[in-house]
Amino acid sequence: MNPFQRLKVGLSKTRLLLGQGLQVLRSSRSGESEELLDEIEELLIQADIGGESARAIRADLHSYLASHPGADWDSLMSVVRERMVGILASVPPVPVPATPVIHPLVILVVGVNGGGKTTTIAKLAHRYVQSGQRVLLGAADTFRAAAVEQLAAWAGRTGADLLAQRPGADPASVAYDAVTAARARGHDVVILDTAGRLHTKVNLMQELIKIRRVIGKAHSGAPHEVLLVVDATMGQNAIAQAREFHQALEVTGIVVAKLDGTARGGVVLPLSRDLGLPVRWLGVGEGMDDIEVFHPEEFVDALISPD
Numbered sequence: 001m002n003p004f005q006r007l008k009v010g011l012s013k014t015r016l017l018l019g020q021g022l023q024v025l026r027s028s029r030s031g032e033s034e035e036l037l038d039e040i041e042e043l044l045i046q047a048d049i050g051g052e053s054a055r056a057i058r059a060d061l062h063s064y065l066a067s068h069p070g071a072d073w074d075s076l077m078s079v080v081r082e083r084m085v086g087i088l089a090s091v092p093p094v095p096v097p098a099t100p101v102i103h104p105l106v107i108l109v110v111g112v113n114g115g116g117k118t119t120t121i122a123k124l125a126h127r128y129v130q131s132g133q134r135v136l137l138g139a140a141d142t143f144r145a146a147a148v149e150q151l152a153a154w155a156g157r158t159g160a161d162l163l164a165q166r167p168g169a170d171p172a173s174v175a176y177d178a179v180t181a182a183r184a185r186g187h188d189v190v191i192l193d194t195a196g197r198l199h200t201k202v203n204l205m206q207e208l209i210k211i212r213r214v215i216g217k218a219h220s221g222a223p224h225e226v227l228l229v230v231d232a233t234m235g236q237n238a239i240a241q242a243r244e245f246h247q248a249l250e251v252t253g254i255v256v257a258k259l260d261g262t263a264r265g266g267v268v269l270p271l272s273r274d275l276g277l278p279v280r281w282l283g284v285g286e287g288m289d290d291i292e293v294f295h296p297e298e299f300v301d302a303l304i305s306p307d
C-alpha cells in the first residue's frame, strides 16, 4: 500500500460516514437544493469538522449553486474539497525533513494521559531509525513504572536507544540527561516522552514548563519541536485540551492519533484552524508503521472519497 492508500484505510470510519454519506445524498438528490445543503452541513457536523467550517462550506455551495444552477455533483464536491483544503492550508505547513538539520534535534512530546504519546514516539523513532538516524528516547514520564517499561519496549523494537532513570525520578532531570547524553554520544534525534497526568500535587503544566526550560539549558534552542498528541476519538474535548497545552508550552505542531478509531476524523480541521497550529502527523493504528505525514489535499481526499 502506498501512503495515500494507508491513510484512506486509516480514515475508513470517517470516510464511511462522509464519503458514503455524500454518495447517498447524490443518488437521492431532489430538486430541493436547500434541503440538500442542510443534509451536507449535518453530515459535516457529524464528522466533527465544526459548526463554523460546516456553515462556511454550506455558504460556498449555496453561492456556487446560485451561479451554476445545473451544477453536477462532482463540481459540488470540488467546492467542498476546496474549502476544506483552504481551512487546513490557512495554517502555514511545516515540511518534515527526512534528515534533521539540527543535531541533535530535540522533540518534546506532550498530551493527556492515554492520548497516544508513547505510541507516537515509537512511530517517529521507527521512521528516523529507518532513515539511518541515531535516536535516543528519554523516559520523562517517570510517574508510573509501566510508562518507562512501555517506552523501553518500543526502544528495543525500533532500534532506538533509551535514557531512563528509576520510576519516580524528577522528569526534568531525565529530560536534561537525555539531551546531554545525546550531544555527548552523537545522536541525531532525541524524543522525550512525558506524563499526561500526575499522581502528585504537582501541576502538570508547571512540570512540563520546567522540562521545557531545563532542556533549553542542556542544548540551546531546544526543544526544537513541541509536539502535542491529540486523541481524535475525544472529539471537541480535544480542542479545549489542546488549547490549554498550547497556552502553557508554545506547541509547534499537532499529531492527531487514533484516527482509525473514529468516524469523527473531521476534528483535524477545527484543531488546526482554532489553534492556528500545523498538523504534522496522523496516527492511524497501534503499530509502528501506522503514522502518515499530514498533507491537507491528501487528507481531504482520503476523507471525502466515496470508495
Ligand SMILES: Nc1nc2c(ncn2[C@@H]2O[C@H](COP(=O)(O)OP(=O)(O)O)[C@@H](O)[C@H]2O)c(=O)[nH]1
Binding pocket: 111, 112, 113, 114, 115, 116, 117, 118, 119, 120, 196, 257, 258, 259, 260, 261, 283, 284, 285, 286, 290
Ligand atoms: N487504534 C489506535 N490506537 C492507538 C493509536 N495511538 C495510540 N493508540 C493506543 O492508545 C493507547 C494509549 O496510547 P499511549 O501511547 O500509551 O498513550 P500515552 O498515555 O499518551 O503515552 C494504547 O493502547 C495505544 O496502543 C492510534 O493511532 N490508533
Ligand SMILES: [Mg+2]
Binding pocket: 117, 118, 119, 141, 147, 193
Ligand atoms: Mg505514555
